[in-house]
Amino acid sequence: MVTLGCKPVSEAVPLDKGIDCMKNFGTAYILERREIGIFNIGGAGSIEADGETFRLGFQDCLYITKGTKSVVFRSDDPKAPAKFYMVSAPAHKACKTTFLSLADARKKPVGDETTSNKRVINQFIHPDVLETCQLSMGLTQLAPGSVWNTMPAHTHERRMEIYTYFNIPEGQAVFHIMGEGNETRHILVHNEQAVISPSWSIHAGCGTAAYTFIWAMGGENQTFDDMDHIAIGDLR
Numbered sequence: 001m002v003t004l005g006c007k008p009v010s011e012a013v014p015l016d017k018g019i020d021c022m023k024n025f026g027t028a029y030i031l032e033r034r035e036i037g038i039f040n041i042g043g044a045g046s047i048e049a050d051g052e053t054f055r056l057g058f059q060d061c062l063y064i065t066k067g068t069k070s071v072v073f074r075s076d077d078p079k080a081p082a083k084f085y086m087v088s089a090p091a092h093k094a095c096k097t098t099f100l101s102l103a104d105a106r107k108k109p110v111g112d113e114t115t116s117n118k119r120v121i122n123q124f125i126h127p128d129v130l131e132t133c134q135l136s137m138g139l140t141q142l143a144p145g146s147v148w149n150t151m152p153a154h155t156h157e158r159r160m161e162i163y164t165y166f167n168i169p170e171g172q173a174v175f176h177i178m179g180e181g182n183e184t185r186h187i188l189v190h191n192e193q194a195v196i197s198p199s200w201s202i203h204a205g206c207g208t209a210a211y212t213f214i215w216a217m218g219g220e221n222q223t224f225d226d227m228d229h230i231a232i233g234d235l236r
């Protein structure tokens with residue numbers, strides 16, 4: 001998995017700006033044998049993929065297929081630049097480059113106010129929404145007053161996962177918990193920071209206020225609900 005960020009201000013920024021593609025990927029261009037999912041977590045902007053332009057507002061998503069040679073990022077307004085967050089995984093075939101807004105995502109309400117974990121899992125790049133080779137991505141929004149994500153915690157030995165936190169209010173933070181269920185550690189996460197979890201690690205978090213996070217997974221199976229849950233009483 002490769003994770004990247006791009007905040008274009010006044011210039012048009014190509015995906016491979018400053019990247020030696022042959023050295024890092026062993027290919028002539030980044031998406032020669034990779035697919036990529038991109039979320040905009042900033043102001044309005046656009047992404048040009050092999051000549052086709054897609055406009056992305058806040059929390060919009062674009063999936064770009066393997067085989068796309070040119071990807072270029074732009075912001076509409078340099079004073080409110082777009083912030084493109086992206087995750088890429090190796091891909092074996094071309095799928096359809098697809099724009100997805102929050103309304104297109106499959107909604108999964110979970111949790112409860114009484115356990116401070118009421119939230120909606122918005123599944124954007126997911127087998128029920130569009131076909132990909134192995135990438136899946138989405139955005140989980142916590143309800144005001146709820147602070148816990150992914151509790152009871154889980155692992156999925158067949159897929160690793162990245163959580164990227166944003167919409168964390170000024171002066172607040174998230175305690176992200178990782179490690180094996182019987183030996184956990186926390187990482188203090190501030191706004192727009194990410195944690196990469198290997199497949200054996202739990203990935204959960206508790207904020208000092210509500211927040212949003214983007215999850216991204218890659219692995220040979222795409223079954224979303226095959227998690228191995230760990231009972232809260234077994235966590236150490």
Ligand SMILES: O=C(O)C(=O)C[C@H](O)C(=O)CO
Pocket residue numbers: 119121140149150151156161203215227
């Ligand atoms: O809040 C949650 O719970 C999640 O968003 C869980 C992630 O989607 C996940 O970890 C999927 O494996």
Ligand SMILES: [Zn+2]
Pocket residue numbers: 154155156161203
């Ligand atoms: Zn998970």
